[in-house]
Amino acid sequence: QKEVEQDPGPLSVPEGAIVSLNCTYSNSAFQYFMWYRQYSRKGPELLMYTYSSGNKEDGRFTAQVDKSSKYISLFIRDSQPSDSATYLCAMSVAGGGNKLTFGTGTQLKVEL
Protein backbone atom coordinates (compact mmCIF):
# COMPACT_ATOMS: atom_id res chain seq x y z
CA GLN A 1 0.00 0.00 0.00
CA LYS A 2 1.33 3.42 -0.94
CA GLU A 3 1.67 6.07 1.74
CA VAL A 4 -0.44 8.46 -0.32
CA GLU A 5 -3.24 7.31 -2.60
CA GLN A 6 -4.68 9.48 -5.33
CA ASP A 7 -7.04 8.55 -8.14
CA PRO A 8 -5.12 9.11 -11.38
CA GLY A 9 -8.21 9.91 -13.40
CA PRO A 10 -8.55 11.16 -16.02
CA LEU A 11 -11.38 13.32 -14.75
CA SER A 12 -13.38 15.20 -17.35
CA VAL A 13 -15.83 17.94 -16.36
CA PRO A 14 -17.73 20.68 -18.21
CA GLU A 15 -16.68 24.28 -17.86
CA GLY A 16 -18.17 25.89 -14.76
CA ALA A 17 -18.42 22.65 -12.79
CA ILE A 18 -17.18 22.20 -9.25
CA VAL A 19 -14.25 19.82 -9.18
CA SER A 20 -13.35 17.68 -6.19
CA LEU A 21 -9.91 16.11 -6.01
CA ASN A 22 -8.91 13.86 -3.14
CA CYS A 23 -6.04 12.03 -1.51
CA THR A 24 -5.90 9.56 1.31
CA TYR A 25 -2.83 8.74 3.32
CA SER A 26 -1.69 6.22 5.86
CA ASN A 27 1.04 8.02 7.84
CA SER A 28 -0.54 9.83 10.78
CA ALA A 29 2.66 11.84 11.22
CA PHE A 30 1.93 13.97 8.16
CA GLN A 31 1.17 17.51 9.30
CA TYR A 32 1.79 19.70 6.26
CA PHE A 33 -0.36 19.31 3.18
CA MET A 34 0.03 20.83 -0.25
CA TRP A 35 -1.64 20.80 -3.63
CA TYR A 36 0.38 21.38 -6.77
CA ARG A 37 -0.80 21.90 -10.33
CA GLN A 38 1.36 20.62 -13.16
CA TYR A 39 0.84 21.45 -16.79
CA SER A 40 2.26 19.12 -19.38
CA ARG A 41 6.06 19.34 -19.61
CA LYS A 42 6.26 21.96 -16.86
CA GLY A 43 7.31 21.92 -13.23
CA PRO A 44 4.64 21.70 -10.51
CA GLU A 45 3.18 24.98 -9.27
CA LEU A 46 2.16 25.35 -5.63
CA LEU A 47 -1.57 26.02 -5.32
CA MET A 48 -2.43 25.51 -1.67
CA TYR A 49 -0.58 24.87 1.57
CA THR A 50 -2.27 23.90 4.81
CA TYR A 51 -1.05 22.88 8.21
CA SER A 52 -2.92 20.22 10.18
CA SER A 53 -6.71 19.93 9.91
CA GLY A 54 -9.07 22.58 8.60
CA ASN A 55 -10.05 24.50 5.51
CA LYS A 56 -8.24 27.11 3.48
CA GLU A 57 -9.67 29.15 0.65
CA ASP A 58 -7.87 31.07 -2.08
CA GLY A 59 -10.00 32.42 -4.88
CA ARG A 60 -11.68 29.53 -6.66
CA PHE A 61 -9.67 26.96 -4.73
CA THR A 62 -10.49 25.44 -1.34
CA ALA A 63 -8.30 22.92 0.43
CA GLN A 64 -9.63 20.72 3.19
CA VAL A 65 -7.71 18.49 5.56
CA ASP A 66 -9.34 15.88 7.79
CA LYS A 67 -6.55 14.31 9.81
CA SER A 68 -8.92 12.04 11.71
CA SER A 69 -9.89 10.39 8.43
CA LYS A 70 -6.46 10.85 6.83
CA TYR A 71 -8.15 12.52 3.90
CA ILE A 72 -7.45 15.75 2.04
CA SER A 73 -9.41 17.45 -0.70
CA LEU A 74 -9.04 20.25 -3.20
CA PHE A 75 -12.18 21.90 -4.56
CA ILE A 76 -12.14 24.04 -7.68
CA ARG A 77 -15.18 26.23 -8.23
CA ASP A 78 -16.28 27.55 -11.60
CA SER A 79 -13.74 25.39 -13.37
CA GLN A 80 -12.13 26.76 -16.51
CA PRO A 81 -10.41 25.08 -19.46
CA SER A 82 -7.18 26.62 -18.17
CA ASP A 83 -7.55 24.44 -15.07
CA SER A 84 -6.89 21.39 -17.24
CA ALA A 85 -3.73 19.93 -15.76
CA THR A 86 -2.48 17.23 -13.42
CA TYR A 87 -3.06 17.93 -9.73
CA LEU A 88 -0.64 16.46 -7.24
CA CYS A 89 -1.21 16.24 -3.53
CA ALA A 90 1.87 16.27 -1.33
CA MET A 91 2.51 16.06 2.37
CA SER A 92 5.33 16.11 4.86
CA VAL A 93 6.11 15.44 8.49
CA ALA A 94 7.54 17.84 11.02
CA GLY A 95 11.29 17.50 11.24
CA GLY A 96 11.43 15.60 7.98
CA GLY A 97 13.77 18.01 6.29
CA ASN A 98 10.93 19.36 4.12
CA LYS A 99 10.87 16.09 2.21
CA LEU A 100 7.55 15.64 0.42
CA THR A 101 5.57 12.50 -0.25
CA PHE A 102 3.49 12.85 -3.39
CA GLY A 103 0.34 11.28 -4.66
CA THR A 104 0.40 9.94 -8.20
CA GLY A 105 -1.53 12.94 -9.50
CA THR A 106 -5.03 13.31 -10.94
CA GLN A 107 -5.35 14.38 -14.56
CA LEU A 108 -8.17 16.91 -14.96
CA LYS A 109 -9.73 18.07 -18.20
CA VAL A 110 -12.23 20.91 -18.23
CA GLU A 111 -14.17 20.94 -21.46
CA LEU A 112 -15.93 23.84 -23.15
Place this chain on the structure above:
Amino acid sequence: GAVVSQHPSWVICKSGTSVKIECRSLDFQATTMFWYRQFPKQSLMLMATSNEGSKATYEQGVEKDKFLINHASLTLSTLTVTSAHPEDSSFYICSASLALGGHTQYFGPGTRLTVL
Protein backbone atom coordinates in the same frame (compact mmCIF):
# COMPACT_ATOMS: atom_id res chain seq x y z
CA GLY B 1 8.01 35.50 -5.09
CA ALA B 2 9.65 32.08 -4.63
CA VAL B 3 10.76 31.64 -8.23
CA VAL B 4 13.03 28.78 -9.23
CA SER B 5 14.71 28.60 -12.60
CA GLN B 6 16.38 25.73 -14.42
CA HIS B 7 18.80 25.73 -17.28
CA PRO B 8 18.76 24.36 -19.87
CA SER B 9 15.07 23.63 -20.40
CA TRP B 10 15.85 21.06 -23.04
CA VAL B 11 19.03 19.22 -23.97
CA ILE B 12 19.95 16.50 -26.42
CA CYS B 13 23.28 14.75 -26.06
CA LYS B 14 25.14 11.76 -27.38
CA SER B 15 25.52 8.61 -25.34
CA GLY B 16 28.61 8.72 -23.14
CA THR B 17 28.70 12.46 -22.67
CA SER B 18 27.97 14.35 -19.45
CA VAL B 19 25.25 16.93 -19.01
CA LYS B 20 24.99 19.60 -16.33
CA ILE B 21 21.66 21.06 -15.23
CA GLU B 22 21.51 24.22 -13.13
CA CYS B 23 18.83 25.08 -10.60
CA ARG B 24 18.60 28.58 -9.15
CA SER B 25 16.34 30.18 -6.59
CA LEU B 26 15.92 33.68 -8.00
CA ASP B 27 14.35 35.67 -5.18
CA PHE B 28 15.00 33.69 -2.02
CA GLN B 29 17.70 31.74 -0.25
CA ALA B 30 17.29 27.99 -0.24
CA THR B 31 19.25 25.92 2.21
CA THR B 32 17.71 22.78 0.78
CA MET B 33 17.20 21.85 -2.84
CA PHE B 34 15.72 18.68 -4.22
CA TRP B 35 16.18 16.86 -7.50
CA TYR B 36 13.41 14.80 -9.04
CA ARG B 37 12.98 12.67 -12.08
CA GLN B 38 9.63 12.26 -13.81
CA PHE B 39 8.63 9.74 -16.46
CA PRO B 40 5.63 10.38 -18.74
CA LYS B 41 2.30 10.19 -16.93
CA GLN B 42 3.99 9.35 -13.66
CA SER B 43 4.51 11.25 -10.45
CA LEU B 44 7.74 12.79 -9.27
CA MET B 45 10.50 10.48 -8.10
CA LEU B 46 12.87 12.06 -5.59
CA MET B 47 16.48 11.44 -6.53
CA ALA B 48 18.38 13.39 -3.89
CA THR B 49 18.28 16.16 -1.33
CA SER B 50 21.05 18.69 -1.22
CA ASN B 51 21.92 21.16 1.46
CA GLU B 52 24.16 24.13 0.86
CA GLY B 53 27.76 23.33 1.62
CA SER B 54 27.30 19.64 2.32
CA LYS B 55 27.09 16.40 0.41
CA ALA B 56 23.81 15.42 -1.14
CA THR B 57 21.68 12.65 0.32
CA TYR B 58 20.62 10.22 -2.36
CA GLU B 59 17.50 8.10 -2.36
CA GLN B 60 17.80 4.36 -2.44
CA GLY B 61 18.59 3.08 -5.90
CA VAL B 62 19.99 6.36 -7.21
CA GLU B 63 23.65 6.11 -8.22
CA LYS B 64 25.53 9.00 -6.68
CA ASP B 65 28.46 8.58 -9.07
CA LYS B 66 26.07 8.76 -11.97
CA PHE B 67 24.13 11.77 -10.80
CA LEU B 68 26.54 14.26 -9.27
CA ILE B 69 24.94 17.02 -7.23
CA ASN B 70 26.64 20.17 -6.06
CA HIS B 71 25.00 22.82 -3.90
CA ALA B 72 27.65 25.51 -3.82
CA SER B 73 25.56 28.43 -2.64
CA LEU B 74 22.18 29.28 -1.15
CA THR B 75 20.80 29.97 -4.59
CA LEU B 76 22.44 27.41 -6.87
CA SER B 77 22.45 23.64 -7.14
CA THR B 78 23.67 21.62 -10.10
CA LEU B 79 22.95 18.10 -11.27
CA THR B 80 25.45 16.45 -13.59
CA VAL B 81 24.41 13.30 -15.39
CA THR B 82 27.71 11.58 -16.09
CA SER B 83 28.28 9.25 -19.03
CA ALA B 84 24.66 9.58 -20.04
CA HIS B 85 22.86 6.69 -21.73
CA PRO B 86 19.47 6.52 -23.45
CA GLU B 87 17.85 5.13 -20.29
CA ASP B 88 18.77 8.40 -18.55
CA SER B 89 16.44 10.26 -20.89
CA SER B 90 13.79 11.83 -18.70
CA PHE B 91 12.33 15.03 -17.30
CA TYR B 92 14.45 16.34 -14.44
CA ILE B 93 12.94 18.86 -12.04
CA CYS B 94 14.53 20.69 -9.15
CA SER B 95 12.83 22.34 -6.21
CA ALA B 96 13.88 24.55 -3.33
CA SER B 97 12.70 25.16 0.20
CA LEU B 98 12.85 28.52 1.91
CA ALA B 99 15.78 28.90 4.25
CA LEU B 100 13.70 30.00 7.24
CA GLY B 101 11.36 27.10 7.73
CA GLY B 102 8.22 26.27 5.83
CA HIS B 103 7.49 22.88 4.41
CA THR B 104 6.64 23.86 0.89
CA GLN B 105 8.88 23.29 -2.07
CA TYR B 106 8.96 25.59 -5.05
CA PHE B 107 9.67 23.87 -8.31
CA GLY B 108 11.66 24.83 -11.36
CA PRO B 109 10.20 24.45 -14.86
CA GLY B 110 12.10 21.22 -15.51
CA THR B 111 14.76 20.06 -17.96
CA ARG B 112 14.00 17.53 -20.65
CA LEU B 113 17.03 15.36 -21.33
CA THR B 114 17.21 13.19 -24.42
CA VAL B 115 20.22 10.93 -24.81
CA LEU B 116 20.79 9.56 -28.30
